[in-house]
Amino acid sequence: QKEVEQNSGPLSVPEGAIASLNCTYSDRGSQSFFWYRQYSGKSPELIMFIYSNGDKEDGRFTAQLNKASQYVSLLIRDSQPSDSATYLCAVNRDDKIIFGKGTRLHILP
Amino acid sequence: DVKVTQSSRYLVKRTGEKVFLECVQDMDHENMFWYRQDPGLGLRLIYFSYDVKMKEKGDIPEGYSVSREKKERFSLILESASTNQTSMYLCASSFRLSYNEQFFGPGTRLTVL
Numbered sequence: 001q002k003e004v005e006q007n008s009g010p011l012s013v014p015e016g017a018i019a020s021l022n023c024t025y026s027d028r029g030s031q032s033f034f035w036y037r038q039y040s041g042k043s044p045e046l047i048m049f050i051y052s053n054g055d056k057e058d059g060r061f062t063a064q065l066n067k068a069s070q071y072v073s074l075l076i077r078d079s080q081p082s083d084s085a086t087y088l089c090a091v092n093r094d095d096k097i098i099f100g101k102g103t104r105l106h107i108l109p
Numbered sequence: 110d111v112k113v114t115q116s117s118r119y120l121v122k123r124t125g126e127k128v129f130l131e132c133v134q135d136m137d138h139e140n141m142f143w144y145r146q147d148p149g150l151g152l153r154l155i156y157f158s159y160d161v162k163m164k165e166k167g168d169i170p171e172g173y174s175v176s177r178e179k180k181e182r183f184s185l186i187l188e189s190a191s192t193n194q195t196s197m198y199l200c201a202s203s204f205r206l207s208y209n210e211q212f213f214g215p216g217t218r219l220t221v222l
Contacts, residue, residue: 034210043199043213044152063187088152095159099213101151 003027004091019076021103023089026070033065034090035074038102041108044088048074079107112136113214113222115200117206120176121220132200141183141202142211143167143175145196152199190221 005024013019021035032051048063050056050072056063062075072091073091075084086102116131132141144167154167156175164175172194176184180181185204187194197218201211 043216045213046210049210094153096157099152101149 003093003098004089004100006087006089006100006103008101009041009102010106011103012106012108013079014108015079015081017079019083021074021076021089021105021107021109023072023074023091023100025072025089025091025098026071026072027091027093028067028070030091032065032092032097033072034074034081035061035063036088036090036099039084040085076105081107081109082092083107112142113200113202113212115198115214115217117217118215119218121222122190123222124191125131126187126221128219128221130185130187130191130198130200130219132183132185132202133185134138134181134202134212134214135148135181136202136204136212137180138202138204139180140205141177142201142203143173143183143185144199144201145194146199146216147196155185159187189193190219195221198212210218 003026035048036048038044050063050065060077064073084107086104087101088102090097113118113134126166140159143155144152146152153169158177160165199216203209203211
C-alpha cells in the first residue's frame, strides 16, 4: 500500500460548486496533515494543515480528518477558475513529510 | 513572509558535469529539504538537514550529496550529472521537523544533456 494515496484526476467541477478532494494514508502514527496547491510550473504552496480529528475551516477551504479511517479530505466551496491546480496531500512519517502524487482539479467556467 | 530562494530557475548541463544547486531561506528555519519532482512520480525527498553541518538521507539520495555550512543555506550537489537526473528540483524549509509546514522555493528545472 502506498503511504499517501490520491486520485490523480483530473477532477472537473463547475464554477461555483463544491470541489471535494480525498487522500488516504497508511501510517497510523501520523499526526500532521497538510494540503498544498501547485499551479502548473510553480512550486507547492501550503493552503491548509490539520492535526486533530474533525473539520478545520479557512475561508472557502475546509480540511476534514478522520484518523480512524486514515482519511483526509479538502473541500473547496464556491469553486473559482483560479482554483484549477494540482492539490497535494502530505502526511508526516517520523521526522519527514510524505507527499501524495496529487489530484488535478479543473474548474469549468 | 517566509522566503526561500533558489539560485537558478533553469539550468542546462552536460553529462558528467558537477552541478551545484543553491537554496537560501531568510526565516531562521532549522530544517531544510531537497526534493525532485517528476511527472507521475510526485515529490521525492533526496536529502534533508535539521541543523548546520547535519544531513540525513531521504528516499532517493543516490547520485547526490548536500552541504549545509550556514543555517540559511543548503546546497545540493550532483557529483557527475546524468540524463536521469533531469528534473524539477525543489528546496523547502521548516521551523520544526514534520509537525510544521514546509515552505518551498520556486524550483530549478535542470536539464542534463
